[in-house]
Amino acid sequence: MGREPQKCKQCGRTIYFDGICVNCRTENERNRILALSGAEIEAAIGQICNEIEETGALKEERALFTELLNYRDIDTSKIARAAFQKGIFHPCEIYKDAPDDVIRAMMEMLKQDDTASMLANSLLRCLAVYGGEEVFQLFLELERHPRKWGGKLYVGSAYYAAAGGWTFDREGRFTKTNFDKCYPMVRGTQEGKAKSPVKIGARTKEKCPKCGCGIVDLMEIDGRDPRLDFLGIAGVIKAKCCPNCIVFSEGDFCRYTVDGESEIIIDEDRPKMEDYLREEGIEELASNTYVLGEHPVTPRYAADWEGGSSVGGFAFWIQDCEIRFCPDCGKPMKYLAQIQWDTVLDGMEGNAYIEICKDCHVMVVLHQQT
Ligand SMILES: [Zn+2]
Ligand SMILES: [Zn+2]
Ligand SMILES: [Zn+2]
Known part of the structure; x- marks a missing residue:
């Protein structure tokens, strides 16, 4: 039946079909986009605008758009103008560099009471970006x-803002929810x-009190490495969690020190769980x-399926963007890192996503899947 295990012809990992694995295919496509010249990128942008203008939709070239955005952080102004004229608001990243007049028109639409709530939902996302x-x-x-229109939406505008990497609290204080x-x-x-200043999945001696699985430092980050200056962390921090329980729960919060100490804040209400790992x-x-x-790399480099693991920038949220609130100060946390599970655990x-409140020395590890 062609289900015999075999080796990926590029990286050697076990797959159940002919050829190369999904990770390698993504890597090859990424390398192709990274090699495009300035003129080739302009031509590709033209191709995307053409589809929008001729068909009133972004379907055929949607994957190309996402690749150009994620790997090359293209200027989206031309695409935004074309999309706005045709009433296309997905994906919202189209509007990253939208022209002033387009943004003003969208803001006017949101100020109206009679804007349809579905449209308002899209406009909020686009403007957030x-x-x-x-x-x-x-x-x-x-x-x-x-x-x-707000009455038909489940969440307020502060929630939508996080899709663009920022939000604000009740007092109207602005905060960024992403590192640049x-x-x-x-x-x-x-x-x-x-020697790497960031490591994924280090063992600890602890066992999870709810399932018995080994507790891990899902990510260890040494902020003293010059590459990581942008994090503003003057030592080693460890995002500790039970990798078994986080899949079935709201995630694990932990308190850390910059000397590499970390303690999970145990959720006493969490039920006992079987250890599947x-x-x-x-x-x-x-x-x-x-x-x-x-x-x-570009800020959205890892923000798609098979995007891999990364530190900083934007996550690929499989469900909706999920910025948690710090259990100590109540403020929105900041997205720190993403781990694509199947790159480190077959099947x-x-x-997994890691968020941080540097004020309170708290991190959270949470999980999403389809
Ligand atoms: Zn491979
Ligand atoms: Zn557990
Ligand atoms: Zn806090």
Whole structure:
């Protein structure tokens, strides 16, 4: 039936079909986009605009758009103008560099009571990606004086803002929910990993009180490495969690010190759980050889399926963007890192996300999958 295990012809991992694995295919496509010249990028943008203008939709070229955005951080102004004329608001990242007049028109639409709530939902996302002071002031105003369309939405405008990497609290204080810089985690060696300032999945001696699974430092980050200056962390921090329980729960919060100490804040209400990972899973997780990439990449580099693991930048939220509130100060936390599970644990679906409140020295590890 063609289900015999075989080796990926590029990286050697076990797959159940002919050819190369999904990770390698993504990597090859990424390398193709990274090699495009300026003129080729312009031509590709033209191709995307053509589809929008001729068909009133972005379907055929949607994947190309996402690749150009994620890997090259293209200027989206031309695409935004074309999309707005045709009433296309997905994906919202189209509006990252939208022209002023387009943004103003969208803001006007949101101020109206009779805007359809579905449309308002899309406009909020698009404007969140564009960001800036005026959008922030409008979101604040909408949160304080909701329009009629707001009644049909489940969440307020502050929630939508996080899709663009920012939000604000009840007092109207602006905070960023993302770091601007992004570094990828790349395949390395055991020796390389020993020296890497970021490590994934280190064992600890602790066992989870709810399931008995080995507790891990899902990510260890040494902020003293010059590459990680943008994090503003003057030491070693460890995001500790039970990798078994976080899949079935709201995630694990932990308190950390910058000396590498970390303690899970136990959720007493969490039910006992079976340990599906077991010792084999922990062993596999701990033996990965991912290391921090040498150079920074574009902020959305890892923000798609098979995007891999990364530190900083934007996450690929499989469900909706999920910025948690710090259990100590109540303020929105900041997205710190993403781990694509199947790159470190064969057959495990989804991503883990790490968020941080540096004021309170608290991190959370949460999980999403389809
Ligand atoms: Zn492969
Ligand atoms: Zn557990
Ligand atoms: Zn806090």
